[in-house]
Amino acid sequence: MSTVLEVRNLETRFETHEGTVYAVNGVSFQLDEGETLGIVGESGCGKSVTMLSLLGLIPTPPGVIAGGQAFFLGRDLLKMAEEEIRMIRGSQISMIFQDPMTSLNPVLTIGDQIREPLEEHLNMVAAQSKQRAIELLNLVGITDGASHLDDYPFQFSGGMRQRVMIAMALACSPTILIADEPTTALDMTIQAQIIELVKDLRKELGMAIIWITHDLGIIAGLAHRVMVMYAGYVVERAMVEDLYEHPSHPYTRGLLGSLPRVDAESDKDLVNIEGMPPDLLTKPVGCPFAPRCQYVLSRCREENPVLDELKNGHELACWWDIDRHKPRYGR
Amino acid sequence: MTNYIIRRILGLIPVLFGVSFLVFFLIRLIPGDPVVVMLGDRASAEDVARVREELGFNKPLHLQYFSFMGQLLQGNLGKSIIHHTQVVDELKYRLPATIEMVTWALMLGVLVGVSVGVVSAVKRNSVFDIVGMIGALLGVSMPIFWLALVLIYALAVNNKILPPSGRINVEMFVDRKTGFLFLDTLLMGDIQATLNVIWHLILPVAVLSTVIMPPLARITRACMLDVLNQDYVRTARAKGLAERVVVIKHALKNALLPVITIIGGQLGGLLGGAILTETIFSWPGMGTWAYQAILGRDYPIVQASVLVSATIFVFVNLAVDILYAVLDPRIRYN
Amino acid sequence: MPFSTRASVITKKEQTMATTTDIEMLAQQGILARKPRSLWGDAWRRLRYSITARIGMVIAAIIVLTAILAPIVDPYNPKLDSNLDISRQPPSAQHIFGTDRLGRDIFRRIVHGASLSLSVGVVAVATAGIAGTILGLVSGYFGGATDMVIMRIMDIMMAFPSMLLAIAIVAVRGTGLFNTIIAISVVGIPNYARLVRSMVLSIREREYILASHMVGVRTPVIILRHVLPNSLSPIIVSATMGIGGAILTAAALGFLGLGAQPPAPEWGAMIGDGVPFLRQTPHMVFIPGMAIMLTVLGFNLLGDGLRDALDPQMRE
Numbered sequence: 011m012s013t014v015l016e017v018r019n020l021e022t023r024f025e026t027h028e029g030t031v032y033a034v035n036g037v038s039f040q041l042d043e044g045e046t047l048g049i050v051g052e053s054g055c056g057k058s059v060t061m062l063s064l065l066g067l068i069p070t071p072p073g074v075i076a077g078g079q080a081f082f083l084g085r086d087l088l089k090m091a092e093e094e095i096r097m098i099r100g101s102q103i104s105m106i107f108q109d110p111m112t113s114l115n116p117v118l119t120i121g122d123q124i125r126e127p128l129e130e131h132l133n134m135v136a137a138q139s140k141q142r143a144i145e146l147l148n149l150v151g152i153t154d155g156a157s158h159l160d161d162y163p164f165q166f167s168g169g170m171r172q173r174v175m176i177a178m179a180l181a182c183s184p185t186i187l188i189a190d191e192p193t194t195a196l197d198m199t200i201q202a203q204i205i206e207l208v209k210d211l212r213k214e215l216g217m218a219i220i221w222i223t224h225d226l227g228i229i230a231g232l233a234h235r236v237m238v239m240y241a242g243y244v245v246e247r248a249m250v251e252d253l254y255e256h257p258s259h260p261y262t263r264g265l266l267g268s269l270p271r272v273d274a275e276s277d278k279d280l281v282n283i284e285g286m287p288p289d290l291l292t293k294p295v296g297c298p299f300a301p302r303c304q305y306v307l308s309r310c311r312e313e314n315p316v317l318d319e320l321k322n323g324h325e326l327a328c329w330w331d332i333d334r335h336k337p338r339y340g341r
Numbered sequence: 342m343t344n345y346i347i348r349r350i351l352g353l354i355p356v357l358f359g360v361s362f363l364v365f366f367l368i369r370l371i372p373g374d375p376v377v378v379m380l381g382d383r384a385s386a387e388d389v390a391r392v393r394e395e396l397g398f399n400k401p402l403h404l405q406y407f408s409f410m411g412q413l414l415q416g417n418l419g420k421s422i423i424h425h426t427q428v429v430d431e432l433k434y435r436l437p438a439t440i441e442m443v444t445w446a447l448m449l450g451v452l453v454g455v456s457v458g459v460v461s462a463v464k465r466n467s468v469f470d471i472v473g474m475i476g477a478l479l480g481v482s483m484p485i486f487w488l489a490l491v492l493i494y495a496l497a498v499n500n501k502i503l504p505p506s507g508r509i510n511v512e513m514f515v516d517r518k519t520g521f522l523f524l525d526t527l528l529m530g531d532i533q534a535t536l537n538v539i540w541h542l543i544l545p546v547a548v549l550s551t552v553i554m555p556p557l558a559r560i561t562r563a564c565m566l567d568v569l570n571q572d573y574v575r576t577a578r579a580k581g582l583a584e585r586v587v588v589i590k591h592a593l594k595n596a597l598l599p600v601i602t603i604i605g606g607q608l609g610g611l612l613g614g615a616i617l618t619e620t621i622f623s624w625p626g627m628g629t630w631a632y633q634a635i636l637g638r639d640y641p642i643v644q645a646s647v648l649v650s651a652t653i654f655v656f657v658n659l660a661v662d663i664l665y666a667v668l669d670p671r672i673r674y675n
Numbered sequence: 676m677p678f679s680t681r682a683s684v685i686t687k688k689e690q691t692m693a694t695t696t697d698i699e700m701l702a703q704q705g706i707l708a709r710k711p712r713s714l715w716g717d718a719w720r721r722l723r724y725s726i727t728a729r730i731g732m733v734i735a736a737i738i739v740l741t742a743i744l745a746p747i748v749d750p751y752n753p754k755l756d757s758n759l760d761i762s763r764q765p766p767s768a769q770h771i772f773g774t775d776r777l778g779r780d781i782f783r784r785i786v787h788g789a790s791l792s793l794s795v796g797v798v799a800v801a802t803a804g805i806a807g808t809i810l811g812l813v814s815g816y817f818g819g820a821t822d823m824v825i826m827r828i829m830d831i832m833m834a835f836p837s838m839l840l841a842i843a844i845v846a847v848r849g850t851g852l853f854n855t856i857i858a859i860s861v862v863g864i865p866n867y868a869r870l871v872r873s874m875v876l877s878i879r880e881r882e883y884i885l886a887s888h889m890v891g892v893r894t895p896v897i898i899l900r901h902v903l904p905n906s907l908s909p910i911i912v913s914a915t916m917g918i919g920g921a922i923l924t925a926a927a928l929g930f931l932g933l934g935a936q937p938p939a940p941e942w943g944a945m946i947g948d949g950v951p952f953l954r955q956t957p958h959m960v961f962i963p964g965m966a967i968m969l970t971v972l973g974f975n976l977l978g979d980g981l982r983d984a985l986d987p988q989m990r991e
Contacts, residue, residue, distance in 0.1 A: 067575065071466070092584075095584075096583070099578070099580065100580035100581030100582070101581055104579070107575065108581075112572040112573060113573055113575075113576045114573055114576065115577065117594050117595055117598075118591070118594075126582060126586075127581065130581060132584070164670070175576075222674050355827070359827060359828075363831055451699055478972065478979075481919075482969075483968045484926050484943070484946075484964060484967050486930050487946055487960070488966065489927060490946070490964070491964070493953070493959065498953060498954045523764070608836075610835055610837070612838070613837055613839065615838065616842075617838070627952075632931070635842055635843060638846070646839075650836060654835075
């Protein structure tokens with residue numbers, strides 16, 4: 011199993027008139043071939059910005075990639091020129107977004123939009139790209155693709171539009187598919203369909219997937235490993251079963267606890283995470299989660315915990331040992 | 342699509358009728374006897390009676406309207422009270438003069454305005470953007486008759502680079518088939534005359550285009566900025582498309598929709614500006630014709646001018662509506 | 676309905692910010708969570724922050740002060756001012772802007788012209804605004820036949836080029852300051868009527884209106900208390916820009932000899948006076964034009980700043 015993507019210490023900031031927004035603060039992770047990595051965290055925690063930074067999609071007047079490296083098949087994405095990275099976008103690394111209503115261009119036909127990456131990256135001519143577009147539509151479950159090529163996005167339902175997005179993203183058989191909350195804007199039943207579709211495609215095409223969501227419930231059946239982010243930091247990372255069985259960061263616990271469970275005792279309340287989302291305009295001293303943490307120590311306010319390996323690939327950034335109820339002294 | 346066009350055309354009919362009503366009633370809205378208003382207070386009683394008979398003001402109102410509409414549909418717009426010539430004849434001469442100038446001004450204004458707007462949006466906060474927007478602000482704030490005079494002073498009065506008035510050198514002959522001198526000279530094959538026509542067109546067209554150029558630049562910029570921020574533009578970039586494709590094919594097409602709407606709305610200002618421009622450049626068009634007629638109370642000419650310009654306006658708006666539907670599939674399918 | 680429907684597109688686009696701050700853009704893209712803010716406090720903050728708005732405020736303030744104070748500080752009777760000995764002098768130490776055809780000091784006439792232009796601008800816009808708002812409220816709220824009739828009339832009015840309509844009104848009523856004001860305000864009414872009507876339509880369906888209805892609040896009260904305050908900001912923006920437009924139209928009418936009659940120091944008329952002497956003494960044409968441009972610029976900048984500051988997008 012080779013590593014397709016290795017990110018080290020990615021830092022992204024936004025220099026605005028009202029101050030510097032510290033969106034991504036030293037994020038590192040690895041992605042292996044064919045692996046599905048889930049990234050979980052609340053809105054604004056930096057998960058999207060991380061991905062957009064990798065692809066050079068951050069608007070660079072306010073945005074600045076302040077540091078780090080991102081090795082894709084041996085080359086550092088962050089050091090690439092625009093023309094180089096443009097070749098990778100849409101062909102080797104594709105991204106799909108949250109809202110299929112607004113993510114497709116309303117005045118272009120879906121056939122046109124699917125054919126664009128084919129003609130741009132694979133140099134197909136019109137006849138070829140049309141044929142391939144129909145195949146792709148078939149692949150994502152839209153049979154009779156030929157008749158849909160000249161349709162416009164507004165003529166489709168949300169679920170179908172998301173399928174079109176997926177077809178577009180997989181057009182050039184990318185190595186990595188980045189999915190930024192693709193099901194959040196959809197109905198529950200449609201959500202399930204799309205997830206099933208992605209799983210089938212994964213089996214068939216074997217691409218690696220980064221799936222971003224704030225919903226821990228989805229990740230369970232989908233990802234191999236999960237990474238939890240907060241305020242631009244990675245706070246916990248583990249294989250998916252391990253994370254669900256032994257969530258070790260107070261934030262992760264909070265996220266899991268706020269999920270309704272079938273087997274929960276009926277008199278147990280849903281756990282709420284107290285407090286407000288972090289203010290990204292100030293670089294925190296100490297752990298960013300400290301203001302909301304019920305286990306907070308004085309050390310937490312002074313020193314930001316480093317991401318440390320516990321065992322079996324389970325990484326954690328926290329000063330508190332939640333299972334043994336005592337502070338964890340860093341190694 | 343055809344359905345849509347037909348519906349729109351049908352929708353125009355009430356508006357056109359409304360315009361004809363308004364034009365018909367305009368003179369009668371003035372307190373007092375309309376014929377006296379037309380001829381002035383010092384007209385003799387016989388003159389008043391004669392004109393009243395001539396113009397049919399002595400008949401009951403609805404009959405007047407019918408005869409008005411009847412004559413209209415036959416292409417008879419009446420006779421000038423002052424010059425005693427057929428209004429239609431003068432119209433054939435005046436209308437193309439104005440349309441020629443306005444069309445060129447529209448094209449120039451749209452071309453430059455939209456381009457500046459797009460580039461300003463793409464290169465937001467750059468020197469080009471700032472200079473462009475300052476220029477647009479100044480353009481929107483200046484009286485165009487003043488701009489015309491300044492340019493005339495700079496280029497025509499002392500330096501004679503461009504002519505200060507007229508459509509063509511007086512001594513040149515043109516076989517006026519269409520009334521559009523640019524076309525007529527081309528049809529005649531007289532290139533020198535064509536160049537002369539262009540030479541005369543430059544200043545008035547440039548001045549008139551400043552009526553729409555600055556607002557277009559600002560609105561295009563605003564629309565482009567709005568569109569460039571949209572999710573589907575991000576998707577287009579994420580697909581690895583070239584930036585030029587993203588800007589023109591994905592962004593501009595969407596941004597143009599509201600811009601086109603606004604062009605339609607700016608048309609009124611363009612026609613108004615035409616009046617002033619024609620006055621300053623002694624351009625023999627509808628603007629000066631209507632203006633003199635209004636002051637001279639030459640009612641049939643006023644009536645005809647208002648009718649013609651309103652009708653043109655209405656049809657241009659129709660064209661804009663249809664263009665909008667062509668560009669935006671969502672409108673077509675509804 | 677060709678014009679009126681497109682009107683709401685124009686309105687919305689005019690509300691699109693020409694200058695978006697970066698934080699707002701980031702918030703729009705879901706990168707930042709938005710903090711709740713109050714509309715007016717926010718608006719004032721953004722107004723102060725924008726350089727162009729500040730410049731506009733300064734210019735507008737200077738013009739307004741000049742217009743108000745001039746007749747008090749320096750009572751001016753133009754009929755008594757002419758001095759043919761010094762006619763058509765270029766700018767000099769005694770006469771900063773030179774003199775005109777009748778030897779009158781142009782600087783003084785410009786200063787007093789401010790009162791004229793500003794009064795036309797403000798009164799015409801206020802009249803058009805109030806009349807248009809009432810029409811828009813009635814049209815939008817009652818709908819049906821009332822709406823159709825009113826909007827058709829507005830459409831027809833907008834089918835005429837505004838200059839032509841203004842000239843026609845002046846031709847009917849005669850020249851002079853008062854009639855100029857009437858002409859310009861009539862021409863401006865459809866703009867406010869459309870604007871207010873589209874605001875009413877969008878607000879009418881909102882839940883708190885329906886709730887108010889159910890609780891038994893009477894129609895006029897609903898209009899006054901709910902609809903009007905919400906429509907206020909686009910009206911204010913349009914009105915500020917409208918003052919600039921009104922001043923330009925008034926100047927055009929003055930230039931054509933249809934406005935305030937000589938010897939009144941109307942800026943457009945002053946330009947008209949200078950045209951025969953363009954070659955020899957261009958200052959007579961240039962200077963009043965610059966005054967017009969500066970004034971209109973000030974109000975346009977202010978209007979722009981207000982539009983950005985009051986942008987409803989931020990509230991949603």
